[in-house]
Amino acid sequence: MTRAFVLEGSEAVANAVQICRPQVISAYPISPQTHIVEALARMVADGELDSQYVRVESEFSAASVVSGASAAGSRAYTASSSQGLLLMTEVLYASVGLRLPFVITGVNRTISAPISIQVDQQDTISLRDSGVIQFYVESSQEAYDTHIAAFKIAEDPEILLPVMVCMDGWILTHSYERVSAMEEEEVARFLPPFQPVHFLDVDDPKSWGSYSEENVLMEFKYDIQRSMQHAKSKIKAIFAELAQITGRDHGGLIEAYRTEDAHVVLLAMGSMAGTTKEAVDKLRAEGKKIGLVKIRCYRPFPDEDIWNAVERAQVVAVMEADYSMGSEGAVGMDLKAKLCGRPGAPLVLDVIAGLGGREVNEGTIRAIIGKAEEVQRAGVPLKEPYWAGLDPSILP
Amino acid sequence: MAMRITLGAVVRGGTSLEYKTGSWRDQRPVIDTVSCKACRICRDVCPDSAVYLKDELYCIDYDYCKGCGLCAYECPVDAISMIPEEK
Numbered sequence: 001m002t003r004a005f006v007l008e009g010s011e012a013v014a015n016a017v018q019i020c021r022p023q024v025i026s027a028y029p030i031s032p033q034t035h036i037v038e039a040l041a042r043m044v045a046d047g048e049l050d051s052q053y054v055r056v057e058s059e060f061s062a063a064s065v066v067s068g069a070s071a072a073g074s075r076a077y078t079a080s081s082s083q084g085l086l087l088m089t090e091v092l093y094a095s096v097g098l099r100l101p102f103v104i105t106g107v108n109r110t111i112s113a114p115i116s117i118q119v120d121q122q123d124t125i126s127l128r129d130s131g132v133i134q135f136y137v138e139s140s141q142e143a144y145d146t147h148i149a150a151f152k153i154a155e156d157p158e159i160l161l162p163v164m165v166c167m168d169g170w171i172l173t174h175s176y177e178r179v180s181a182m183e184e185e186e187v188a189r190f191l192p193p194f195q196p197v198h199f200l201d202v203d204d205p206k207s208w209g210s211y212s213e214e215n216v217l218m219e220f221k222y223d224i225q226r227s228m229q230h231a232k233s234k235i236k237a238i239f240a241e242l243a244q245i246t247g248r249d250h251g252g253l254i255e256a257y258r259t260e261d262a263h264v265v266l267l268a269m270g271s272m273a274g275t276t277k278e279a280v281d282k283l284r285a286e287g288k289k290i291g292l293v294k295i296r297c298y299r300p301f302p303d304e305d306i307w308n309a310v311e312r313a314q315v316v317a318v319m320e321a322d323y324s325m326g327s328e329g330a331v332g333m334d335l336k337a338k339l340c341g342r343p344g345a346p347l348v349l350d351v352i353a354g355l356g357g358r359e360v361n362e363g364t365i366r367a368i369i370g371k372a373e374e375v376q377r378a379g380v381p382l383k384e385p386y387w388a389g390l391d392p393s394i395l396p
Numbered sequence: 397m398a399m400r401i402t403l404g405a406v407v408r409g410g411t412s413l414e415y416k417t418g419s420w421r422d423q424r425p426v427i428d429t430v431s432c433k434a435c436r437i438c439r440d441v442c443p444d445s446a447v448y449l450k451d452e453l454y455c456i457d458y459d460y461c462k463g464c465g466l467c468a469y470e471c472p473v474d475a476i477s478m479i480p481e482e483k
Contacts, residue, residue, distance in 0.1 A: 099404035160403065198406045205409025216401050223401070 004180045009140040009172040010035030012179040013105055016147035018049045019187045020078040024069035026054040026062045030084040031117045033107040034170030037079055048119035059084035065090035065298050070100035071208055073199030077106035077153060080149070081169060083112060085123045088131070096131030096224060098209050101154035101194070103147065106134070106166040107173055108270065117169070118357025119271060120321035124166040125330045133163040133231060134299040136269035142175040142250050143167045148187060149242050154237070155194050159231045161224070168271040170357075179275045186245055190390045228300040236299055253302035255294040256309040258284060262291030264372045265313040265346070267294045269331065272319060272353070272360050279365040290369060295331070303338035313346045317372040319388070321354040328385045349375050364388050414458065420425060423478040425456055431475040438467035438480030
């Protein structure tokens with residue numbers, strides 16, 4: 001029988017991490033990530049989780065601790081948000097190169113300045129080039145299930161990369177939702193103890209990340225990219241295996257929602273996808289052929305899966321809570337790059353929505369659909385992204 | 397065939413000894429064994445552990461000395477000269 005609880009999103013994540021039995025946890029508190037690592041600290045203190053919980057003075061150290069623990073052959077976990085994730089960045093790039101498979105929760109929060117604790121995805125999106133595998137989740141249940149899959153994906157001997165589960169701060173981490181839990185034995189069978197290929201061993205000394213110059217460095221980077229590409233089929237297989245056990249199928253690299261005959265397909269990541277599904281249902285009832293592609297796995301980028309879902313559409317409206325300053329939204333750029341040159345590819349409307357916690361509701365989505373229909377009629381893309389809900393009258 | 401790279405650039409321990417960083421050097425420290433008082437300061441400050449004691453005399457291991465000149469700068473009796481490397 002499935003055990004279901006009404007849990008705060010952060011607590012759901014802490015429970016998922018607990019059941020995966022990490023041997024080392026290290027974190028530095030930052031809103032809105034704090035409740036997750038507080039809950040894990042309490043579990044360790046109360047003897048409910050046999051793990052080394054290392055308190056550190058910064059996120060740089062937290063990432064360094066889990067990196068070292070992973071090199072020593074331990075299953076390791078950390079979490080952060082916003083500035084904290086940026087402070088981890090140097091270590092995350094290094095951990096990718098050292099092929100250290102720890103799991104990190106990236107609780108999405110905007111980046112200063114101006115200072116704000118509200119949600120957007122600029123923090124995790126800015127890590128997109130690092131080689132960390134990134135998942136984005138829509139609900140606390142999906143966060144719970146994805147964390148359990150994340151350890152198995154990271155530790156797969158053909159992948160061996162850090163995995164980040166990105167979840168929207170506050171909207172997911174601080175709201176209560178019904179969450180079904182897995183049984184310890186189920187998880188133990190699905191996720192056996194971590195079997196490292198190499199580990200730090202005083203009896204068999206090794207050097208990690210040894211100095212590499214122009215004759216080999218390029219091959220190291222290519223190998224990471226190759227593993228990323230190869231990970232796509234592995235991730236799908238691991239998600240499917242977990243869905244078989246739990247009976248909860250969140251999809252593969254993407255979830256295609258009512259896209260079959262859609263003229264306009266919205267594309268979203270994270271909690272925005274939930275609101276969008278509601279809006280799609282209402283617009284469908286009004287006779288509009290609208291669908292949604294939810295990206296679950298952003299790195300590696302699921303270009304083939306998205307193509308299969310949008311190839312018959314006329315416009316794809318990419319809704320994203322990030323911006324690559326001086327260019328446009330990162331997800332829109334990714335999609336355009338992968339659609340470029342495909343015969344009959346839909347036009348892409350890049351939509352900046354939800355920056356700094358700006359509400360994205362049904363009205364916002366109706367406005368985006370209106371804009372997408374303008375593009376559809378004109379048959380040419382806009383020159384600049386559409387900033388949904390922007391109030392130009394308050395600009396300095 | 398060239399050696400294959402390893403996952404995570406993991407190699408057996410101690411392989412840095414095979415990398416002779418002495419080739420980076422453009423100045424060579426030379427110890428004047430007459431004025432040298434064997435105080436050991438040069439060995440302590442060498443960032444590459446390239447100074448060693450042999451038969452009670454301090455010597456430079458030119459396989460690893462990068463020619464930074466710290467030993468010459470710190471030598472209290474100016475017994476170390478930095479001589480430009482020439483080819």
